[in-house]
Amino acid sequence: xxxxxxxxxxxxxxxxxxxxxxxxxxxxxxxxxxxxxxxxxxxxxxxxxxxxxxxxxxxxxxxxxxxxxxxxxxxxxxxxx
Numbered sequence: 001x002x003x004x005x006x007x008x009x010x011x012x013x014x015x016x017x018x019x020x021x022x023x024x025x026x027x028x029x030x031x032x033x034x035x036x037x038x039x040x041x042x043x044x045x046x047x048x049x050x051x052x053x054x055x056x057x058x059x060x061x062x063x064x065x066x067x068x069x070x071x072x073x074x075x076x077x078x079x080x081x
Contacts, residue, residue, distance in 0.1 A: 020061075024057050031050075
């Protein structure tokens, strides 16, 4: 896979993550801001929880379709904002 093909593959994934993050930011922003007062293990646990929340947002809102029909895995970002 060429560099351009890799970029074309990853760009919709990144877009999907950003949109999902945008959808949960109202709930998560205060928690993330308070993280600066946590110790390192607590920060890591919160970061893991945040990543899972983003993943759940993507899955729960049908953020990805993995069947491009041509045998290739294609990912299409969802447009829910």
